[in-house]
Amino acid sequence: MTPWKMPPMAKVYEALSALADGRVRIMAPGQAQVVSSAGDKTYSVEWSEDGRRISSNDNASIWQGYTGYPIIAVLLATGRIPYDHASASPLAGVPWHEINERFRRNYDAAVESVLQDIEMRGDDRRVIEREVEAIHRRLEGLGLERGPRRAPFKG
Numbered sequence: 462m463t464p465w466k467m468p469p470m471a472k473v474y475e476a477l478s479a480l481a482d483g484r485v486r487i488m489a490p491g492q493a494q495v496v497s498s499a500g501d502k503t504y505s506v507e508w509s510e511d512g513r514r515i516s517s518n519d520n521a522s523i524w525q526g527y528t529g530y531p532i533i534a535v536l537l538a539t540g541r542i543p544y545d546h547a548s549a550s551p552l553a554g555v556p557w558h559e560i561n562e563r564f565r566r567n568y569d570a571a572v573e574s575v576l577q578d579i580e581m582r583g584d585d586r587r588v589i590e591r592e593v594e595a596i597h598r599r600l601e602g603l604g605l606e607r608g609p610r611r612a613p614f615k616g
Contacts, residue, residue, distance in 0.1 A: 462514060462606035466527040471568035473593045473600075474552060474575065476533035477544070481553035485538045493538070495531035498557040504531040507608060512541060516608030523610060533600060542599045548592035551584040
């Protein structure tokens with residue numbers, strides 16, 4: 462099997478938003494669904510019994526070869542990657558698709574914009590940044606393998 466590439470840090474922020482919004486649903490052992498930030502797509506995530514192989518039909522996972530935010534969100538939701546739940550709260554309601562489009566897929570600029578908004582609301586962005594970095598390191602430590610490719614979502 463092929464190992465997953467590491468995603469941009471922005472995908473961890475997106476995964477935390479999905480959790481804060483309640484957009485992650487565990488359907489059955491080894492199966493979950495994650496609704497997009499715009500609410501117009503539902504991605505399927507599937508994993509092997511031992512948890513080593515995982516796949517998703519989101520575009521990043523299919524075309525870029527890195528773990529997309531639906532996979533990360535499921536790993537967090539199932540406890541495979543522990544995280545501080547409070548760090549997700551300030552990321553609730555972030556319209557990632559819209560922001561990523563505005564910044565022309567410059568994920569670092571999109572994240573910076575979101576973090577500035579969070580700071581303006583009085584939340585501590587550094588707490589969130591540290592949690593995202595820790596999640597990213599834990600993800601790398603899992604050494605996940607790509608499961609079977611699934612057809613991307615057709616809107």
